[in-house]
Amino acid sequence: MDARPGRIEAFGTVTMPDALWDRTKKISAVIAPMAAQTTVGRVAVDAAALSLGISRRQVYVLIKRHRDGTGLLTDLVPGRSSGGKGTARLSSEVEDLVREMVRKQFLTRQKRSLAAVYLDVVGACRLRQLPVPARNTVEQRIRALSPVEVGRRRGGPQAVRSLQSAGGDVPVIGRVLEQVQIDHTVVDVIVVDERERRPIGRPYLTAAINVFSRSLVGMVVTLEAPSAVSVGLCLVHAATDKRPGLESLGVDVQWPMSGKPRQLYLDNASEFTSEALRRGCEQHGIELAYRPPGRPHYGGIVERVIGTAMQQVHELPGTTFSNPAERGRYDSDRMAMLTLHELEKWLTLAVATYHGSIHSTLGQTPAGRWAEGVEKTGTPAVVSNARAFLVDFLPVMRRTLTRTGFVIDHVRYFSNSLKPWISRRSTLDPFLIRRDPRDISRIWVLEPEGHACIEVPYQTMANPAVSLWEHKRAVARLHERGVTQVDEAALFRMIEQMRQITDTASRTTKRMRRDAQRRALAPQPTTATRPPSTPNGALPTLMDALQEAVEAARLNPADARTLFNLATYKQDDAEQIHYAVSLFLELGIPLDFHHTTQTEAGLQDLD
Structure with missing residues (x-):
C-alpha cells in the first residue's frame, strides 16, 4: 500500500478485459483451495493442471503466488504466455471468437453438436484471417463451462434440476463466513434530529447475517434509501474490526464477528446487481450469489433475524409498529425521542443480547456457534484499510480528462496529481472514476496504468461539501426556473439558498429537518473547504x-x-x-x- 496521502492501490479490477478476468476467476477457484492445504499431492496437482490447461510446474507456481499474495483475486492474474507446452496459446482475438461462437451456436435450445460448432469456428477464423484452433481446444473451452449453465441454456430449467439441491432445500453451510446474507428494511420507529429533537421520519437498516452461526457480522443505519453504497458500507462494517466503532458509540460489549465473507447471498434488487459491487466482490474474493426467483425461503435467514429485531423495536418510544391497525391511536411522532445515533447504539446492544441468546434452530447461542467455527477454521482475516475497501464498492463512471481536470454533473474537479496526464490526454482513454454519493466534494480517479486511485477534490475549494441528492435537487430547481445551461456557480448558489431555507423551515417541516440531519450525518470531507460568502x-x-x-x-x-x-x-x-x-x-x-x-x-x- 502506497503511503502517500490521497492514494489507494488499485489492481485494474475494472480495466481488466472480461476474458482475462474470467480466466483469473477460474484459476482462483481451482488454486485457492489447494493453497489453503498444508501439503498438496501430485494427483491433485495433475487434476488442477488438466482442469486449467497448464503444466504441473505452473500449478505449483500459482499455489506459491496465492500463499505469498494478499488474498486478492488479482494475485493470480495470468502473465503473457510464452507459448510453452501445456499453456493456453490462443490469441485474444481467437479466444474472443471461440467464446462468441460457443455462446451463439452451442449454448442454444437447438443443441448443436460439437462437430457442427467447430466447423463454424473454422469458417469464422478463415473469414477473419485468424489462426484456426484445434478441435480439442474448442472442446476444452466447452468442458470448462458450468454444467448448470450449459444445461439451462440447452435444455431449460427442468434439465438442470438434478444438478441443484434436491427438494428446493437451501444448501447446508458448514463454515464461518462461508455465506453471508444481506438485506434492507425500514426501521419501525421515528427518529428525531440532533439539534431540535423533533421527528424526521424512519431510517433504513442494512444487515449482514452469517448463515453458519446466525450472527450479525455487519449493520448500517442510515437516512438514505437502500443503494449500492449502503451495501458497501455494510460490507465495510462486516469486514473490519468493530472495536473502534463500539468505542465511538460508548458501548461496552463484545462483537467479535468480523471478516470478509466467502459468498454474499442477495436478492435481485438493483443495488445488489451494480458493476461496482460485482467487481469489488470479485477483487476481494467474495462470490456473489442471488436468490432464485420464486424461492423466497432461500433468503429467509436474514429476513427472520431482521423480523426479530423489528419486534424488539416496537418496544421503543416513537415506534410505528408493523401496520396502522396495530399502531391504533398511538402518536408515533409525538412520542419519538431517539436520535439516529441513539438508535444505532440501542441496536448494537440488542445485537449483543441476540448473540448471547439461545437460537431455536442452532440449539446454542450465535456467539457460541461462531466461536466453534473459528476454533475449527481459524480467525477470519479482517480488512485493515476501511477507506480503500469502501472505494472498491463505490459507483463507477467514466469521464474524459480536460485541461482543467474533470467535469461531472456541472462540477469541476482538479488536483496537481492530474498534471502528468493532461499533456497527453488526447492519447488516453476515458478515466474510471468512483464517487461517494454522500459527499461529492471529492472523487477517486484510477490511474491510466491502473495501479492506484487518486483523490481529486473540487477545483473551487470554497464550494461546500454536498451530497448527490442535494445536487440533483438543486439542478431540478434551476430547471424549474427556466435555467437550461447550468453552471457551477449558479448550482452552488442554489444549494446555499436551499440550505438556508431548510435551516429556517426545520422548526416546522419534518422533511426539511430530515434533510438537515442527512447533511449532518454525511462523511466529513478531507479537502479544505470554507463557507461561501453571503x-x-x-x-x-x-x-x-x-x-x-x-x-x-x-x-x-x-x-x-x-x-x-x-x-x-x-x-x-x-x-x-x-x-x-x-x-x-x-x-x-x-x-x-x-x-x-x-x-x-x-x-x-x-x-
Missing part, C-alpha cells in the same frame, strides 16, 4: 425578518404579510425577493402578494 451582504437581515414572519404566520396570516412586506421593502435585488417568495411557498404558507409591488417580480419569476 451575496450582497443582505441575506442575514432578510433571514431575520423572515424568521419573524414564519412565526407570525402560524397565528395570523395578516401579520405575516405585513412582516413580509417590511422584509422586502426597497429590495432591488430580484434574487433576494425571489428567495423570500420561495421561502413562504416552500413552507406552504398562502399569502396574498398582489398588494405589494416589490413581490410581483418574484412571483413572475416563480411562474
Whole structure:
C-alpha cells in the first residue's frame, strides 16, 4: 500500500478485459483451495493442471503466488504466455471468437453438436484471417463451462434440476463466513434530529447475517434509501474490526464477528446487481450469489433475524409498529425521542443480547456457534484499510480528462496529481472514476496504468461539501426556473439558498429537518473547504425578518404579510425577493402578494 496521502492501490479490477478476468476467476477457484492445504499431492496437482490447461510446474507456481499474495483475486492474474507446452496459446482475438461462437451456436435450445460448432469456428477464423484452433481446444473451452449453465441454456430449467439441491432445500453451510446474507428494511420507529429533537421520519437498516452461526457480522443505519453504497458500507462494517466503532458509540460489549465473507447471498434488487459491487466482490474474493426467483425461503435467514429485531423495536418510544391497525391511536411522532445515533447504539446492544441468546434452530447461542467455527477454521482475516475497501464498492463512471481536470454533473474537479496526464490526454482513454454519493466534494480517479486511485477534490475549494441528492435537487430547481445551461456557480448558489431555507423551515417541516440531519450525518470531507460568502451582504437581515414572519404566520396570516412586506421593502435585488417568495411557498404558507409591488417580480419569476 502506497503511503502517500490521497492514494489507494488499485489492481485494474475494472480495466481488466472480461476474458482475462474470467480466466483469473477460474484459476482462483481451482488454486485457492489447494493453497489453503498444508501439503498438496501430485494427483491433485495433475487434476488442477488438466482442469486449467497448464503444466504441473505452473500449478505449483500459482499455489506459491496465492500463499505469498494478499488474498486478492488479482494475485493470480495470468502473465503473457510464452507459448510453452501445456499453456493456453490462443490469441485474444481467437479466444474472443471461440467464446462468441460457443455462446451463439452451442449454448442454444437447438443443441448443436460439437462437430457442427467447430466447423463454424473454422469458417469464422478463415473469414477473419485468424489462426484456426484445434478441435480439442474448442472442446476444452466447452468442458470448462458450468454444467448448470450449459444445461439451462440447452435444455431449460427442468434439465438442470438434478444438478441443484434436491427438494428446493437451501444448501447446508458448514463454515464461518462461508455465506453471508444481506438485506434492507425500514426501521419501525421515528427518529428525531440532533439539534431540535423533533421527528424526521424512519431510517433504513442494512444487515449482514452469517448463515453458519446466525450472527450479525455487519449493520448500517442510515437516512438514505437502500443503494449500492449502503451495501458497501455494510460490507465495510462486516469486514473490519468493530472495536473502534463500539468505542465511538460508548458501548461496552463484545462483537467479535468480523471478516470478509466467502459468498454474499442477495436478492435481485438493483443495488445488489451494480458493476461496482460485482467487481469489488470479485477483487476481494467474495462470490456473489442471488436468490432464485420464486424461492423466497432461500433468503429467509436474514429476513427472520431482521423480523426479530423489528419486534424488539416496537418496544421503543416513537415506534410505528408493523401496520396502522396495530399502531391504533398511538402518536408515533409525538412520542419519538431517539436520535439516529441513539438508535444505532440501542441496536448494537440488542445485537449483543441476540448473540448471547439461545437460537431455536442452532440449539446454542450465535456467539457460541461462531466461536466453534473459528476454533475449527481459524480467525477470519479482517480488512485493515476501511477507506480503500469502501472505494472498491463505490459507483463507477467514466469521464474524459480536460485541461482543467474533470467535469461531472456541472462540477469541476482538479488536483496537481492530474498534471502528468493532461499533456497527453488526447492519447488516453476515458478515466474510471468512483464517487461517494454522500459527499461529492471529492472523487477517486484510477490511474491510466491502473495501479492506484487518486483523490481529486473540487477545483473551487470554497464550494461546500454536498451530497448527490442535494445536487440533483438543486439542478431540478434551476430547471424549474427556466435555467437550461447550468453552471457551477449558479448550482452552488442554489444549494446555499436551499440550505438556508431548510435551516429556517426545520422548526416546522419534518422533511426539511430530515434533510438537515442527512447533511449532518454525511462523511466529513478531507479537502479544505470554507463557507461561501453571503451575496450582497443582505441575506442575514432578510433571514431575520423572515424568521419573524414564519412565526407570525402560524397565528395570523395578516401579520405575516405585513412582516413580509417590511422584509422586502426597497429590495432591488430580484434574487433576494425571489428567495423570500420561495421561502413562504416552500413552507406552504398562502399569502396574498398582489398588494405589494416589490413581490410581483418574484412571483413572475416563480411562474
